[in-house]
Amino acid sequence: MNIRILDSWLREYLKTSASPQKIAECMSLASVSIEKLESSGGDWIYDIEVTTNRPDLMSVVGLAREGAAVLPQFGIEAKFNAPKFEKPNVDKKLVPTNSIPARSRTETTVGKIEITNDSKLVNRICAVALEINLGKSPQKVSRRIESSDIRSLNNAVDVTNYVMREIGHPVHVFDYDKLAKTGKLIIRESKKGEKIQTLDEKEYVLAGGDIVADDGTGRIIDLLGVMGTLNSAVDDNTKRVLLFVDNNNPVRIRKTSMSLAIRSEAATLNEKGADPEIAYGAVLRGVELLEEIADGKMISEVLDIYPNKPKSISVTISEQKINAIVGTDIPLKTSKKILEDLGFQTNIIDSNIKAKVPSWRLNDVQIEEDLIEEIVRIYGYQKLPSRIPAFETGEPFSLATNQFYWERTVKDALKFFGFTEVYTYSMFSEDLLEVSTDDAVTIRNPLDSDHVYMRTSLVPSLLEAVRENKGRIELKLFELANVYIKKQKNLPDEKLKLAGIYKSSTSLVLDKNPKASFLDVKGIIEALLEDLGISAFEFKPTESGAFGAAIYIGKDSLGEIEQLEEDLIDFEFDFETILKYATLKKVYKPISKFPESIEDLRFEIDETIPYEKIVRNIREQSNLIKDVSLLDIFQNKKTFRIIYQSYEKNLTNEDLTNLREKITSVLKSKFKAEPA
């Protein structure tokens, strides 16, 4: 919540010689954040952020009280000039006693209007009727409320806003004569579907459960605590008004305000819980101002219906506890002074302080820690020492099993393989969903239709990214993020997935990049897994029927590579499986003292025979074969590079001839392959 107030207004209640700049600085450090200080026609405007637990500071009086507590801690003299309201005398001649039969004038009657409260909805109602002379407000009043971002309308409405800003309790004003038609004001819950027209002439249909006033005929004449209705509002012909302060159930106000999207100043304050104890003072201040600027004359006694008076609270805290939490020693006398300046009544008993919480802080101060906060903030965070907590948790750290280490390793590897990382939204639209909507974790209150279902695969998001970068000839993207697998009666399984896409088309004549192929992506994955210390992986046909391959490490499925289009390949892997097998383990293999011999052999061989099968057969021929790799492939001809090496001796020409013959004959007998 933000509030803007004029410096001169604040100084009516805060007596200090501190400059506005100094006040802003000190208040920011110890109380509310003063985000801006603007000069304005010889005066200054403070733009203040108030936290939601402090509706009492949405007022000049509240801020003045804080200022008077804060400034002395910075060595600046300051005094809080607390407001005092005298109960005004009613001119009996003006009270139209003849209009109401004496016997029906009860406690709940104000002038001619009988008010029926519902204590479940409204904690307190203070009201008084006045005769006024409607007109413009004097400049002093209009300037103060307009500096506070509230439009000046007429003296009656301005007074309500002025009092709200000054005292901190929302105030409403009715046209008394409009209410007097039925002479009834009944507080009740709204029913679903009831219609109202607010004083800004907008129409709303109520959801039910809103706090409204009924004129006894079923007609709604006020949406309490949020906004008045047009049918009871002050207009140009108003002669008499009912000044009305209602302290409402904050939860109901919040519901009404949010569901109708009426975020009025009154609603903002009321939903935070305005202090009912100041309601009476607010009415008196309103009367004082109406008398001053609208020739106001009271035509009724001040009515006060107060069913829900809050209970008082006291909190006791020890000096030792304060110092332990704060991290330095604050003398008990200092703590006592701070609390008293803030309106607490205190008693020191041994090394404890017992503090009675003021009414405007009852929602906010309930336990020892709340009191510590009051003490430490006013004392000043800037005076506290600063130290890094020296203790260690002693929790062992294993790099090899640290998930975050492997995440970083995978990301770095992919980056240097040319991939760019994207972060896409975890939720997406029904169009992108790969499972039925029943099987997806669904957001009940999405913000828009593009973000409704928690994704079960990252690939559709990456394909979106491809579409977003349509003009690109080559795209290599990856993402490491969770997918969400729905479970019955439990939180979904959040599975970390690594997904990527590779798209490369050769649309330009001079472009040297070949089209993306399955083997490009396979190679990337092989290099990645090897970098993670994983060697025992296998590529197998997919079970899903996708055009591509499934990858297995041992019996665990890692995921799939899928060729979606001629030049578009994606992959998606289970990070948990990667984590299970990734290793930092080092294995040393002695290096042979004897040189290796290299030989390239070319065969004509049936294309349908898998390469891996051929290699396995070659390798099985001798343990002198150190490595077999594919050098070239052209139609049905494959060239293999074979590396021979012995740990015991130099290989002779004779040895090599023997090996070559073994290879040739096994390929011939098994696959009808011919040297070519």
Add this chain to the structure above:
Amino acid sequence: MEHELLKIKNDASSLIIAAEDEQELNQIKLDFLGKSGKLTQLVKEIKNVPEERRPEIGRLANEILASVEDLVETKLNELRGRKRAAVKKQILDITLPGKKPQAGHLHLITQAIEEISEIFEHIGFTRVRYPEVEWDWYAFGSLNFSENHPARDDWETFFIDAEPDPRMGPMILTPHTSSGQVREMERRKPPIKMLNIAKCYRRQSDISHTQMFHQFEGMAIGDGVSIADLKGTFDFFVHSYFGKNRKSRLRPFHFQFTEPSVEIDVSCGVCNGRGCRLCKGGWLELGGGGMIHPEVLRNGGVDPKKYSGFAFGWGVERVLMMKEGLELDDLRILYSNRLDFLEQF
């Protein structure tokens, strides 16, 4: 013998002089001076020479060995010199584009998360990650949010279409990393130093908000942990991440799950704290924190009479923007997948 030696010397010399490259020269060296080279073999024969001539032949053989080795050495230097001279004769346009290995880019968020993690791991915080789809209990209930707190409204938090759990409440998308606080207390007993970095979700989308964003949550619980420890940790982060010359300050604030609660400001890096259009009077808001509320400790099975702790949760996107002065005109670009954007970092 004498004759043979001289013949070999001549053969070797003419071959060495004619050698065109290092490989050829090495082969010549091997052929004459190697273990079974011609000269080596011949020198072995000296033992068969009559004793009276042996010293003389021996001397000659040594001379020849030395001179052949010398010749090889000289030729090697010459060949190398020639190679280097040849290089210098090329036309080299050093302004032509280099042949870069193809490398991609890590996302800005990843880069920020890595830096943040390093900083906190440096002072003993252990990185963890907790569920994004979470129970109300961990996100709100255990953190002392009142039943009717606005954060529990449909307007602010995403709710999952699922039956509420009788104990844990409704299923939601966690709106902050603070949902990891009680989870961490359940994972291990104090002393605790946790760093929880995760995706969070809130019902908001405009130029400065995205529905999905990232937070990092620090939490330390131990014997006698105080606001001074919180202050020191914050200062350490500010000086490590933003630089030594940046200042920080604590201001009172309000959160349900910390008491006292503070907000931390960092001096503006653009105006150095003098005040400019990017900051609020020389200060930029970093985020909130405070001493863990005793009720929260109790909900995590930690006795607040025995232990105290502090916690803070800050936006990754926010510290990133504050550090680099990136001035993204619309934060949502972070989660668009425009390569034109991603490739800038």
